[in-house]
Amino acid sequence: MGNCYLIIIDGLGVGAQEDADLYGDTGMNTLGHVSEKTRVELPNLAKMGIGNIIPLVSIPEEQNPIAAFGKMREVSGGKDSTTGHWEIAGIQLEKPFPTYPNGFPKEVINTFCEGIGVDGVLCNLPYSGTDVIRDYGKEHLKTGKPIVYTSADSVFQLATHDDLTSVEQLYEWCEFARKKVCIGEHEVGRVIARPFTGVHPFDRISDKRHDFSAIPPKNNVVQQLYDAGIPTYSIGKIIDLFAEKGFSKFERTKNNAEGIQTLLSVMDEVKETFVFVNLIDTDQLFGHRLDPEGFAGSLKEFDGALPQILSKVKEDDLLIITGDHGNDPCSESTDHSREFVPLLVYPKVRAVSEDLGTRGTFADVAASIASFFHQVNHSKAQSFL
Helix, strand or coil: CCCEEEEEECCCCCCECCCHHHHCCCCCCHHHHHHHHHCCCCHHHHHHCHHHCCCCCCCCCCCCCCCEEEEECCCCCCCCHHHHHHHHCCCCCCCCCCCCCCCCCHHHHHHHHHHHCCCCCEEEEECCHHHHHHHHHHHHHHHCCCEEEECCCCEEEEEEECCCCCHHHHHHHHHHHHHHHCCHHHCCCEEEEEEEECCCCCEECHHHCEEEECCCCCCCHHHHHHHCCCCEEEECCHHHHCCCCCCCEEECCCCHHHHHHHHHHHHCCCCCCEEEEEECHHHHHHHCCCCHHHHHHHHHHHHHHHHHHHHCCCCCCEEEEECCCECCCCCCCCCCECECEEEEEECHHHCCCCEEEEECCCCHHHHHHHHHCCCCCCCCCCCCC
């Protein structure tokens, strides 16, 4: 038994799911549209078989890919990071997290304001993170009222200027919202701290963003491995999406470059360990900001690091590369999209066949990880090993 490395390229979808119309996402295709728009070449991912999953204008099919390939369908309701990562870990939500297309109800806002001692909030609508500080930042500085906003995802986002509210105070307010406000029927997937700085139109302090996730059910493969005494390692925002539950070690990272370097260092150190990695730039910096060229550049950065990553994968190790949802930067929407996600499994000899087809659920990853570590598969999913 070796190490298992699971890498999530955040927001990397490969085409709208059959139910995408229910989410307003008909026709979305993150990787397909980025390939068509930018003509990005990803030679190392191509060798693994990413061009075999769906037709891509700039990435050819590989006759003899070095990895098994396929795509996965999300069955849980929603298209947010928490839901996607949780299903990858084996949690299939029967009821989706609540969303607020018209903003949060009065009782939620009143409870929050009374609890932190402020006289009202600004915005309280679905909004882009960069637009909301541009449009409400001046009023925030004038009135002292925090900016509360949401999105198409199940999130309660709180933005404050660092001249007015310290980052530590902002975190305390978010912890209060997580524990006392966003509970029961209003239990959102994440409460997110969004500090910003500077002068109008202002700048987000990206490395001080902090996610306060709902607590995941214990029937997930991360907790299962942890309870069995198998080391578990989080790199990036994974630790936040799982409410800091189930991990032996973690490293929060500022960007993909740091995440990749951390992974490479960890690969030299770990033994019989599960390493769960999130590379966020594709989603946070480029998908939400409708920047296909930036999205393509981020993919190229990862592609360039792949040879070094693959060189550290030992004979008994397993590497899985996938996504958690879509985020099509070539669309008119700044929100996540309900898409299939790619699946690459290396070395390919661990797979039943090279073409893994369309998996019925993201949770097939959890079933496969459980199998790899000789644990019981508690999910309804099927291992592809």
